[in-house]
Amino acid sequence: MSIDLTGKRILVTGGSRGIGRGIVLALARAGARTVACYRTESPAVAGLREELAATGAEHHLVQADVSVPEDVERLVSTAKEHFGALDVVVNNAGVISHVPFAELPLEEWRRVLDTNLTAPFMVIQKALPLLSAGSSVITVGSRAAVIGIPLRAHYTASKAGLIGLTRSLMKELGPKGIRVNLVAPGVIETEEFETAPPEEVARVKSRYQGLTGLGRLGTPDEIAGAVLFLSSDLSRYVTGETIHVDGGI
Structure with a gap:
């Protein structure tokens, strides 16, 4: 069954890049009209433009x-200008760093929380007037949210916060016919694996392949598959859920 x-x-x-790129391209290939954002110009952005045009x-x-309120306002305004309204909002933008908790600067805590948790709050709130019955809000979280990972207390806390945000908004927006769900990826093989030292790539793959039921890492397209489902009418009775796409880790 293909999703139209x-x-x-x-x-x-x-x-x-990464999961977000896979999501945007999958949505476009399924026929959706999309507005997507990026932080800085790069070859990856230029390549995305070409693939979307195709x-x-x-x-x-x-x-x-x-993480900047004025940028969020401009992003949502662009969607309103071109589309008039929205059927789906996908919060995917996120950052991560690896810092021992005892050495974690307040500035880095705020940077990660602002991007991973506060930004979805701002995007959803600004987009709310464009949503109506049948709309779907999807946020990309992380399997780490319910496991916890050393050196990533700030990242894990931000992703755990998304679970609470999803559950609360599900109850608040449900009477309006708006669904709110979370997709929680496991370890996904993105472009970062292409630039990382070969020995580090081998170590990560060996560790996580052994921890997953399927014995392999995931791909951005496999996360996009869950987003396609939640964007479609096939999921019209699914809300408040965290869908783990992690290969059985």
């Missing part, structure tokens, strides 16, 4: 830092 999203109007944050679907790329 022709005519759906979708906003995606953090769409130029889909033939309407798309708009906006330079925006979702």
Whole structure:
């Protein structure tokens, strides 16, 4: 069964690399009209423009830092200008760093929380007037949220906060017919694996392949599959859920 999203109007944050790139391209290939954002110009953004153009679907790329309120306002305004309303909002933009808790600077705590947790709050709140019955809000979290990982207390806390945000908004927005769900990836093989030292890549793959039921790492397309489902009418009775896409880790 293929999912047809022709005519759906979708906003995606953090769409130029990794999981976000896979999501934006999958939505466009399914026929959706998309507005996606990226933080800085790069070869990855240029490549995304080319791939989106090849889909033939309407798309708009906006330079925006979702941790900055003015950028969020401009991003949502772009969606309103081109689409008039939204059917789906996908909060994907995120950052991560690895710092021992005893040495974690307050500035780094705030940077990660602002991007991973506060930004989805701002995006959803600003986009709310564009949503109506049948709309879907999807946030990309992390399997780490319910496991905990050393050196990532700030990252894990931000992703755990998204679970609470999802559950609360599910109850608050449900009477309006708006669904709110979370997709929680496991270890996903993105472009970072191409630039990391070979020995580090081998170590990570060996460790996590042994921890997953399927014996391998995931791909951005496999996360995009869950987002496609939650963007479609196939999931019209699914809300408040955390869908783990982690290979059985």
